[in-house]
Amino acid sequence: MARFAISDLHGCRQTFLAALDTIGLNKDDELFLxxxxxxxxxxxxxxxxxxxxxxxxxxxxxxxxxxxExxxxxxTKDPNWLPIWLKNGGRETMGSFGDHMPDEQHLQWMEALPHYLETPGYILTHAGLNFRRANPMEDQDAMLWxxxxxxxxxxxxxxxxxIVHGHTPRTLSEIKENLAYLNHLPVMNIDAGCxxxxxxxxNLCVFHLDDQRVTFMPNRDR
Structure with a gap:
């Protein structure tokens, strides 16, 4: 069994599939997105x-x-947020839904997603943790933003x-440097700006949690 983490797919399905094929994902593995x-x-x-x-x-x-998400x-709930979402990639999302808002099934799935997960040796979240709080796990907005x-x-x-996270895109060289210094700073950003x-x-970055290495997949969706 192996453990893999991927972040910030941003509508790049073909790149995602190519990355899974490259790492040879099987049903005994754990995939964290x-x-x-x-x-x-x-x-x-x-x-x-x-x-x-x-x-x-x-x-x-x-x-x-x-x-x-x-x-x-x-x-979908607040008309003041709609133009902000559309400006930040929402138009492309609507295009993938036939120029409509995502349907209720997809929205319910997004709504139910947790803000963090823990697996032995790691805390996984989208953006990071707020260490200005006495308990960083209580600040869910920080985990997103x-x-x-x-x-x-x-x-x-x-x-x-x-801590493994995405949200802030990094170059390949920055991610490799991040990996090299994990013993000094226990934070791994895996957003390669796919x-x-x-x-x-x-690129899409796959982080191998068990041996702390990365696999990069160049974008296949352009």
């Missing part, structure tokens, strides 16, 4: 439907909520665990 399945890329609906298909086929997949949900927090990490509180056509980005 850290949010932002939708927006910006071409096939947000396809990404979620692929996750459901994996679950139906017996794969062990656990999913977290990202800020883009929250923006979508807020956009926080940035520039890693230098505030309380290593004693972590007690040997590593949906962006920018130097050093445009």
């Amino acid at each position: 850290l949010g932002d399945y939708i927006d910006r890329g071409p096939d947000s609906k396809g990404v979620i439907d692929t996750i459901w298909e994996l679950e139906r086929d017996g794969y062990r997949v656990q999913c977290l909520k990202g800020n883009h 929250q923006m979508c949900l807020d956009g 926080i940035r520039r927090w890693s230098q505030e990490v309380d290593r004693d509180w972590l007690n040997g665990r590593i 949906c962006y056509d920018l130097p050093g980005r445009g």
Whole structure:
């Protein structure tokens, strides 16, 4: 059994499938997905439907909520949030649903997603943890939105665990450097900016939790 983490798929279904094929995911493995399945890329609906298909086929997949799922949900409830979501990739998501808002089944799935998961040696969340709070696990907004927090990490509180997150895109070289310094700073950002056509980005990062290495898959959805 192996454990893998992926974040910020952003509608890139073909890249997701290629990454799973490369790592040879099997039904004894655990796949942790850290949010932002939708927006910006071409096939947000396809990404979620692929996750459901994996679950139906017996794969062990656990999913977290990202800020883009929250923006979508807020956009369906609050007219003030709708233009914010559309500006941040929501139009592409609607395009994957036939130029409509996501249907109730997909919205209910997004709503039910947890904000964090724990697995031996790791805390997994979308954006990070707020260590200015006495109990960082109580700040769910931070788990979706926080940035520039890693230098505030309380290593004693972590007690040997590593935080794995996405949300803030990094270049390949930055992620490799992050990996090299895990013993000094127990925070691993695995958002390689899959949906962006920018130097050093445009990749999906798979983090192998058991031996702390990464697999990169260049974007296949453009």
